[in-house]
Amino acid sequence: MHIKGQNLSKKYKSKKVVDSVSINLEPGKITAILGPNGAGKSTIIKMLTGQIKPSSGEVEIDKEKYSSFPSHLRSKLGIMPQEIVIWEDLNIQENLEYTASLYKIPKEQKTKTIEKIIKDLKLIPEIKTLAKNLSGGYQRRLNLAISIVHEPEVIFLDEPTPGIDAQSRILLMEYIEKLATQDNHSVVLTDHYLDQAEKISDYVYIIDNGKMITQGTVSELKSKHGQGNILQIHLSCNTQKDLEKYKKKFAKEFDNPTLHKQTISILVDNISTNLNKAIKIIESNNIPIYNLNVKEPTLEDIFILLTGKEVRE
Amino acid sequence: MSTIFSVFVFSFKSMFRNFKSAGIMFILPIVFMGVFGIAFGGETNSLDINIGVYEQDSIDGLNIQDTFKNVTDNSERLELNTVDYNSIKALEEDIKEKEIDLGLVISSSETMRPQFEISSLDSNLNSPIYKSIVSDIVTPISLGREAPVTSKTISSTTNSLTGFDFLAPGLIIYGLIILIPGVAVQFVEIEEKKQVLRYANSKIKGVELIAGSVLYYLAIGFIQIILLYLTALAFGYQASGNIFIASIPAILSLFFAIAVGILIASVSSKTTAASNVGTIVSIILGFFSGSFISGIGRALEFSIAGYQLQFNDILPTKWGTEAVQKILTNNRGLNDIQSELLILLISGVITLSISVFIYSNRKLKLANAA
Numbered sequence: 001m002h003i004k005g006q007n008l009s010k011k012y013k014s015k016k017v018v019d020s021v022s023i024n025l026e027p028g029k030i031t032a033i034l035g036p037n038g039a040g041k042s043t044i045i046k047m048l049t050g051q052i053k054p055s056s057g058e059v060e061i062d063k064e065k066y067s068s069f070p071s072h073l074r075s076k077l078g079i080m081p082q083e084i085v086i087w088e089d090l091n092i093q094e095n096l097e098y099t100a101s102l103y104k105i106p107k108e109q110k111t112k113t114i115e116k117i118i119k120d121l122k123l124i125p126e127i128k129t130l131a132k133n134l135s136g137g138y139q140r141r142l143n144l145a146i147s148i149v150h151e152p153e154v155i156f157l158d159e160p161t162p163g164i165d166a167q168s169r170i171l172l173m174e175y176i177e178k179l180a181t182q183d184n185h186s187v188v189l190t191d192h193y194l195d196q197a198e199k200i201s202d203y204v205y206i207i208d209n210g211k212m213i214t215q216g217t218v219s220e221l222k223s224k225h226g227q228g229n230i231l232q233i234h235l236s237c238n239t240q241k242d243l244e245k246y247k248k249k250f251a252k253e254f255d256n257p258t259l260h261k262q263t264i265s266i267l268v269d270n271i272s273t274n275l276n277k278a279i280k281i282i283e284s285n286n287i288p289i290y291n292l293n294v295k296e297p298t299l300e301d302i303f304i305l306l307t308g309k310e311v312r313e
Numbered sequence: 314m315s316t317i318f319s320v321f322v323f324s325f326k327s328m329f330r331n332f333k334s335a336g337i338m339f340i341l342p343i344v345f346m347g348v349f350g351i352a353f354g355g356e357t358n359s360l361d362i363n364i365g366v367y368e369q370d371s372i373d374g375l376n377i378q379d380t381f382k383n384v385t386d387n388s389e390r391l392e393l394n395t396v397d398y399n400s401i402k403a404l405e406e407d408i409k410e411k412e413i414d415l416g417l418v419i420s421s422s423e424t425m426r427p428q429f430e431i432s433s434l435d436s437n438l439n440s441p442i443y444k445s446i447v448s449d450i451v452t453p454i455s456l457g458r459e460a461p462v463t464s465k466t467i468s469s470t471t472n473s474l475t476g477f478d479f480l481a482p483g484l485i486i487y488g489l490i491i492l493i494p495g496v497a498v499q500f501v502e503i504e505e506k507k508q509v510l511r512y513a514n515s516k517i518k519g520v521e522l523i524a525g526s527v528l529y530y531l532a533i534g535f536i537q538i539i540l541l542y543l544t545a546l547a548f549g550y551q552a553s554g555n556i557f558i559a560s561i562p563a564i565l566s567l568f569f570a571i572a573v574g575i576l577i578a579s580v581s582s583k584t585t586a587a588s589n590v591g592t593i594v595s596i597i598l599g600f601f602s603g604s605f606i607s608g609i610g611r612a613l614e615f616s617i618a619g620y621q622l623q624f625n626d627i628l629p630t631k632w633g634t635e636a637v638q639k640i641l642t643n644n645r646g647l648n649d650i651q652s653e654l655l656i657l658l659i660s661g662v663i664t665l666s667i668s669v670f671i672y673s674n675r676k677l678k679l680a681n682a683a
């Protein structure tokens with residue numbers, strides 16, 4: 001199933017929370033919709049899946065146009081909401097079985113799929129624990145598990161990994177990647193941790209204040225907005241006056257150095273000449289540093305470059 | 314079908330795993346049954362009723378004084394004393410003066426059957442109970458079922474009946490009415506916990522979801538009926554009828570109660586609101602259906618176009634109470650409650666259809682999870 005949203009807008013009262021956003025969900029690919037809190041990510045997902053009607057714009061499914069997602073195709077979607085919606089009084093096994101029965105999945109297929117999901121999402125240790133007693137990480141895993149028992153063609157994951165430990169997060173991310181690559185599902189995910197999503201996403205939309213700021217594959221975005229590398233100088237002084245003073249020294253030689261906490265970041269094209277230049281500035285001005293490194297710009301760096309603000313302030 | 318069954322099993326599991334809160338709906342009616350059993354049943358409570366009798370027409374073979382005497386002789390806790398009157402005026406005078414509790418005027422119908430008119434003082438709180446006891450004795454006579462009255466036929470049905478024997482059926486119905494807040498809460502939770510997202514995205518139909526839950530409540534209701542029946546027996550309820558036959562009108566009353574619960578859910582957006590409204594509704598409904606005061610409706614009579622009506626005639630659960638009473642307390646058969654069954658069936662089907670329609674259209678919408 002190939003889903004496209006065209007010029008989707010959503011107004012609440014007079015406030016436009018999504019403003020003419022177009023999104024193309026390539027089959028078999030992982031698409032990320034990224035942006036800060038309140039950007040409109042969940043609203044876009046809800047419009048694409050028929051949970052809310054767009055104020056204007058269209059949803060196109062396999063070249064057919066609809067004013068909102070048609071309900072008869074809904075069981076082909078897997079929707080993992082941002083909130084945890086699980087059957088609290090059932091254990092993990094029962095959660096999966098009950099949800100499967102809601103989708104009227106034949107018994108054999110049901111047993112097979114459930115076994116696979118349990119194995120892939122490593123749910124075995126807590127299989128008999130009531131959902132309401134599960135830890136946050138397991139609840140998230142279960143929230144995902146019951147969203148996909150019916151083997152949907154397109155999977156929507158609204159912030160799959162907030163507030164969970166690194167181990168669970170990695171597990172979920174790897175699993176999401178596997179869903180798209182091995183099982184050939186289309187996956188759409190949202191996140192306000194841009195760096196987390198960029199590792200697994202094939203195509204990225206960055207949203208801010210309901211508007212699309214940029215889109216493309218991660219490498220396209222980097223070559224378009226963040227050509228080169230980021231040179232980071234970590235200062236070991238901490239008065240604001242000193243920090244600003246040292247930043248000015250770099251500003252004489254480089255374009256737009258940014259200061260965040262104790263780190264000065266500079267976007268550079270040629271690493272070796274610029275690294276030398278930076279070291280000279282440090283030596284000649286006796287600037288106290290504790291670390292210096294070069295890294296590829298991340299999507300969060302690009303977000304800062306495009307909007308002049310941090311994703312999470 | 315298997316989807317409906319899944320919802321049914323799901324509801325049962327949820328109930329057992331929340332037994333601390335779910336248990337209240339079982340325990341409360343049982344406690345009520347016990348309290349009423351102690352208060353209105355047993356040896357300590359002897360009911361003394363002074364009945365003034367005025368025979369407007371004399372009827373062959375009818376000696377109502379003997380009938381009441383027989384009941385008294387065969388009963389340990391009920392004393393029905395009669396005083397004869399020569400005029401209605403004198404009879405009504407004495408009711409007002411509280412010389413007597415009830416007045417019974419006997420006249421003859423065109424078919425020569427006896428007709429009875431029971432009158433009492435409206436300020437007397439016990440009047441409804443007195444009336445219900447006397448009317449239970451005289452109604453069969455007027456219908457010709459047990460006339461001419463002999464001491465044997467009467468004594469077999471009314472042997473030592475207590476106030477509790479008239480209340481127990483209403484308390485059984487109350488055990489079903491009290492499920493209303495639970496029904497309302499369960500259906501609001503579907504929206505409040507955003508479960509509607511899971512349901513609306515899957516293939517289950519609204520009617521299947523509701524059918525599974527209704528089935529669950531019918532099962533719970535049946536367990537409730539049996540538990541309350543056994544409790545009533547333990548506290549001295551002298552049931553002479555068959556509980557399984559009595560379950561038929563009781564279960565039909567439950568359909569109406571479930572419909573009321575779903576209706577409350579349709580207009581509540583929070584479980585706390587649904588729970589509060591459901592509790593209030595169930596108490597009021599129980600009260601007017603005769604769950605706590607036997608024959609409450611007789612205190613609320615009015616007449617339209619010559620028809621004698623009671624306010625609570627519009628409540629299906631009132632008919633449920635009466636039907637259960639007829640079967641269990643008075644040992645009548647299904648034949649005698651045909652009209653009650655019809656009323657219960659029709660009102661149950663209509664209210665349930667309406668509430669399912671409103672609930673599906675208002676609440677089972679994906680937009681409610683957005």
Ligand SMILES: Nc1ncnc2c1ncn2[C@@H]1O[C@H](COP(=O)(O)OP(=O)(O)OP(=O)(O)O)[C@@H](O)[C@H]1O
Nearest residue numbers: 012017035036037038039040041042043044082192
């Ligand atoms: N039902 C609603 N009524 C009014 N405003 C709404 C409604 N739903 C969302 N909004 C507003 O729309 C904006 C976008 O909300 P949305 O939930 O789509 O953001 P988001 O990108 O998913 O944020 P987060 O990362 O916090 O989940 C917010 O400012 C929110 O307050």
Ligand SMILES: [Mg+2]
Nearest residue numbers: 041042082158
């Ligand atoms: Mg969101």
